[in-house]
Amino acid sequence: MSKIIALSSKAISKLTTPQLLKGGLYLTWAASVLMLIATISGIQGQRNAIKTVGKDSTPSIVTAQRLKDAFAGMDAYVVKELLVPPGQSQDAVKGSEERYQKATERLVAAAENISFGDRERKPIETMQLGFGKYLSKIQQARDAHTRGDANAVLAAYRGAAEIMDKTLIPAADTLDEVNLQAIENTYSQEKLTSRKFLLFIVISAVALISILVTLQVFLSQRMRRSFNPCLLVASAIAIAFLNYTLGALFSASQHLRVAKEDAFMSMHVLREARALGYITNATESRYLLDTAFSATYEQAFLSNITKLAELPNGQTFDTVATALIQQTKIDGFTGYLADEFNNITFAGEREAAIANLSTLGTYVAIDKQIRQLERSGKHQEAIALAIGNNPGQLNWAFEEFKNANQKVFDINQEAFDKAIKQGFKDVDGFEITTPLAMSAIALLSLLGILPRLKEYSG
Incomplete structure (x- = not known):
């Protein structure tokens, strides 16, 4: 290595001043091109990562979770419809129609x-085909319900x-997982690529x-120029642009x-909690049907509540909610809502999350009343409490849970959208400003060195 350096130094020492100036100019241009390539590549990589998280994967994940909402919500309403004589539960009929509309829109x-080919396409096709079969079975159950054939209702609904x-x-879970894995992979890769x-x-x-500074020093020493304005400006542009x-x-x-770790992770667990809430509500109704x-069904309900x-x-629920006002974490408290408390970041989020937990406690308390009525042989009273919309009844409690969950979600969604928007803004315009800056440096270098070269050619 020392020999190579020695030989290089000896070779450079034999070059004339014009040759050294031309060499410095060419090196400046080469370094400008390298910086152009590095900057544009880095910016585009960062932009693609933001796009994957903000525009490609997250909407698909939320859509998949909302599909679960729609499917399970429709199922819950259908069961409530089947719990009472035909025509006596218009709210359930209306609810199932709304959930059907949501399901078709989200499909x-x-x-x-679709951003990831067959990995997304196949579960979507599975849902499209399965939803048609589900609707066929539900129609059979409704027809049997109208006829008053309880056995046929159960047979069709079980299908x-x-x-x-x-x-x-x-x-729907598979679609969620495909896009969630894409976010995780992209985010991990982005951190490595970014470095x-x-x-x-x-x-x-x-x-x-360094080349610009070296040229400036060389001109100052070899040609007794105190400074070269063009090279100084070029150096200032390079430093400022860096x-x-x-x-x-x-x-x-x-x-x-912020978008991925602070906002999205909360959005994901909150949507999982909401979807599981719909599934739990359907399980509650199946228990009575x-x-x-x-x-x-009772065991499935309790298992789902534990997951929440x-x-x-x-x-x-009350003691935990009260403790969470002051504490950031409670030992032994787990589930989707606990995961949300472990990721509290934004103003108002903790208070909204506590309200969400409290509404779940109210819902579980009413469920206990329903099961007590059912075990006491008061089947109709249990059904009335399960399909009622008044305060203190199950549908009311579930709506309170959904509304509270949505409020926490909206706080994180707003932060997510703001972070993604600002991220795009951060890397906007570099495809224009980078070539302009590098061109300016190259031109200023030429303007700075060209007069000195002319001194030798004259």
């Missing part, structure tokens, strides 16, 4: 936002429930600035982190 939305539980919900491009940008910028680029990339990375499997929020031994 279309999912199909229109519908099997499609819901084994086809529709799992396919590489930052290093590449810094190296190319330092090389460019600071601007690094600031933009750091800012974009931070906004992407299909009494032959009431124990199975498992309380520490000896604690109640």
Whole structure:
């Protein structure tokens, strides 16, 4: 290595001043091109990461979760419809029609936002086919209900429930997982790639600035010029542009982190909680409809509640909610809502999350009343409490839970949208400003060196 350096130094020493100036000029241009490539590549990589998280994967994930809402919500309303004589539950009929409309709209939305090929397309196709079969079974149950054939109602509905539980919900989960994995992979890759491009940008910028400074020193020493204005301006542009680029990339990375880690992760668990809430509500209604499997449905209900929020031994929803006003974490408190409390970030989020937990506690308390009535042989009273919309009845409690959940979600959605918007803004315009800045440096270098070369040619 020392020999190579020695030989290089000896070769350089034999070059004339014009040759050295031309060499410095060519090196400046080469370093400018490298910085152009590094900057544009780094910016585009960051923009693609923001796009994947903000525009491609997240909408598909939310759509998949909302599909579960729509499917399970429709199922819950259909069961409520079947719990009472035909024509006596218009609210349930209206609710199932609304959920049907939501399901069809979201299936279309999912199909229109395919970003990852067959990995998304196949579960969407599964849901489209399965939903048709589910609707066919439900219509059979409704027809039997109109005829007053209770056995046929149960037979048809059991077929519908099997499609819901084994086809529709799992396919929606698969669609969710495909896009969630894409976000995780993109985010992890972005952090690694971002570091590489930052290093590449810094190296190319330092090389460019070093060449400009070396040329300035060379001119000052060899040609007794105190300074070269063009080279000084070029150096200032290079330094300023490096600071601007690094600031933009750091800012974009931070906004992407806020969107992914702070906002999206909360959005995801909140939507999972909401979807599971719909599934739990359907299970509650099945408990009253299909009494032959009431124990199975009761166990499924309790299991789902545990997934939503498992309380520490000896604690109640009220005591945990009260404790969370002051504490950031409670040992033994797990589930989707606990995951949300572990990721509280934004103003008003904690208060909204506490309200969400409290409404779940109200819902569970009313469920206990329904089961007590059912065990006491008061089947009709249990049904009335389960399908009622007045305060203190189950539908009312579930709406309170949904509304509270939506409020927490909206806080995170607003923060997510703001972070993604700002992230795009951070990296906007570099395809124009970078060539302009590098062209300006190249031109200023030429203007700075050309007069000195003319001194020798004259």
